[in-house]
Amino acid sequence: MGMTLTEKILAKHSGRSSVEPGESVWVNVDVLMTHDVCGPPSIGIFRKEFGEDARVWDKDKLVIIPDHYIFTNDKYANRNVDILRAFAADQDLPNYYDVGTDDYKGVCHIAMPEEGFTRPGEVLFGTDSHTCTAGAFGQFATGIGNTDAAFIMGTGKLWVKVPETMKFVFEGDEMPEYIMAKDIILQIIGDIGVDGATYRTMEFAGSGIKAMDMESRMTLTNMVIEAGGKNGVVDPDQKTFDYVNQRTDKPFEAVHSDDDANYHSIYEYKLEDMVPMIAKPHSPDNKATAEELEGTELDRAYIGSCTGGKLSDFVAAAKILQGKKPKIDTYIVPATTEIADQLKTETVNGQPIEDIFVEAGCQIGNASCAACLGGPSDTFGRLNNTERCISTTNRNYPGRMGSKQAAVYLASPYTVAASALTGTITDPRAFI
């Protein structure tokens, strides 16, 4: 019997020739990532358990990226960044991306690939549930809590239960021009439910996935947690290697699923059948097509986050917004400073993307997680009242973007931009 990509990585990192779903193994960790919300308590546990003078197991393997509560006057939030800064200095950490310096990046899950930490065949743990994004590169990547992070800081190891793998096969040579990866993952989550992949791997395969660029693959793996998935993976190929090799010189060994690997289940889709999808309030699996919800009144549009704040997401939105004015407040938050810079240099029909947004009257924020998860009350774009918001982000549980009286509709950047123009939910095919 062959093994899946995930099983192979876990076997190799636990020093075994094979593993079976359901068994618990201790794995050696290649990269541990943390940020300003979970870093300070992880550091607190690390010091309590290993001693005030303890050193981290491997300073090159610990990556600290403050991104959550950055542009706020909240004194506790700012204190937490001070704790990270002091720890990075004390431990002499080379991979700390400090706020207020040229090193500052923004959203960790997009900064990680930009900085070359998402290497095929490796094991990445992060103190954030969307750490699974890195599975787009054929890495085993999953979210953990503070205690587990502290344990890794001291030992470089963690136990994991080997997950079963669900396979999602997409056939087709290219996506219909009005479809984005966000539509596909919302379709899948709507089909299997918010606990449809609990404790399992979601593997994306088929000609349709091979045809996708890396950013689209990242949108898919980013949201596996919204179906309860432990990790998501895409088989690494030349596109993966080209992206990673541009970002790091560190060698890696990619692994691939065997043809005779055992799968929990296999779902098959055709790209040509996909339609623009929405997750209605208050759950990511509350699916409807954009067409079904046409005319639903909105107060705000939001384009940002690790899910929908990448360069390709803004290119898509700019194509629709160019030369037009949204009818509702429209917020733009690039995930990282690199993407913020690209908005100035990359163009759509010869016009810089940032100019398109400025001309349209959009409000543009600084690279960070911003209102995706609400945050302190002065957070850019936060929903503070009963707003109805259409958003490219990943969660629409009650209160996720701020007030629990607000309502969030999740959609692709195309659909969000089209809906911004009309002030109501709009199928983007009207503008493409």
Place this chain on the structure above:
Amino acid sequence: MSKDTIKGKAFVLGKNIDTDQIIPAEHLVYSLDDPEERKFYGRYSLSGVPDDESGLPQGNIPLVKEGEFESEYDIVVGGPNFGCGSSREHAPASMEIAGIKAIVAPTYARIFYRNSVDGGFVVPFESEKDLSKEIHTNDVIEIDKENRKLINHTQDKTYELKPLGSVEDIVAAGGIFEYARKTGMVD
């Protein structure tokens, strides 16, 4: 009370209780290490649950009363997929700080379950069936760990709980560090 049983007042919630409902993100700024700041996690535990879904079946019952830091309730009973969403360990920590001793739900989201166990916070018991529609907030219930039973004293009913399985040793030790010390992995 013997250490093999947990007895107290039930607080009942519905399905898919996510970590933003358990501890809203705006409160994640407080230190978990500082004894005074830490208390705020208790104050705001489960404050993100929509009012009419908090303390079922009646609703509009907060886990922790306005202005207080600890709950009058002891055991949280939830529907399927309890703890879905983010990886914030502040979620099970907030419930422990509020004084909750155990959770009972038919299924859990993976990271919340793991954090509850590895951090040695509230014990996440899995019930054979969804009890969130049978048990009422304020019922007096008891978890008999050894016999894996949940007894509802108010309604005079008994239910089955699932074995803890592969995490039993970590729960018994009180968390991943205690387990690792017992087994010699960590000094």
